[in-house]
Amino acid sequence: INIGARSGASVESAMPSPIAPSAASITIRRPDDWHVHLRDGHLLAACAVHTARQFGRAIIMPNLVPPVTKVAEASAYRERIRAAVPKDLRFEPLMTCYLTDGADPAELTRGKAEGVWVAAKLYPAHATTNSAHGVTSMDRVAKGLEAMEKAGMPLLVHGEVTDPDVDIFDREAVFLDKVLAPLLKRHPGLKIVLEHITTREGVAFVEAHPGRLGGTITPHHLSYNRNAIFKGGIRPHFYCLPIAKREEHRLALRRAATSDSTQFFLGTDTAPHTTDTKECACGCAGVFNAPVAMQVYAQIFAEEGKLDRLEAFASLNGPAFYGLPPNEERVTLRAATLDAPDHIDVPALAKIITVFRPDTPVDWSF
Ligand code: NCD
């Protein structure tokens, strides 16, 4: 990587190490986003460009209505995504299979062999947006998971239990003990990504399983704790699942993301919902952060004095986990006032989508 100095040194004549935490620009390999909701139809048309502008590749979440469970559906969806991305942007959608009870092992193996599936996604039934068809018991996907172990296909996990008796702020930690630990034992060859981790327990669990577990971390969970959801009133644009936790957990996430560990990598969980469906009596869960994702990550790494770790988190650790080469193209982020819209339009629906903005300043542009 190359980090320019605040004095305005060009990228080519970057400062020698140690790298100044106040760097004015940073050049890294083009990052990838390992957890994205692009939706379909009019929302896809409005949102795809924002992810494709920042990222070379993205793991596409399959929680459409109905969910993407068949190889043919994923191929067709991949074509719709490609068609929604402007021609001048090079962007590769990486498709995932939505696991349902009784998931067909042959469909998983075939889709992997044909280069359609990159991974499969486990949503515990009713854990989050569009998860009604999710898995009700791990026994019911055991055959599918065995096929994935053999095929070398990672499992991506929404790590929350759905038992209404478990407090919403405890659902991730309980999932680790009750579901994930037994799953690792039962499928010793399965590689797993614990997605959008939100707790220090999640961080510790990933770290305890090197070689088997990766963890993605979102820009919003690095930016605010649960107080932000209620500051001065209820603020639906800070509501997502898993829900933000206490400050100690946010600090654990910041330490993990900026650490030397190769197990943590970038996954925005950008999850667009039109503003009217967020600002209502029962607002949807999801934060739309695609237009500001890299700017916010750069802000966090700069605040931690760890800009030199940004490339590993954003551009190297994810590809290494998935056995893919990193992107060759380079991109530059600059220290400058954030230049991003506060909403995007969905013209065909005459609606808007509110763009995530932390309460703290973001002084990076991309
Ligand atoms: C996601 C969505 O809207 O699809 N929502 C969210 O709050 N993150 C689903 C998910 O990833 O849980």
Ligand code: ZN
């Ligand atoms: Zn998600």
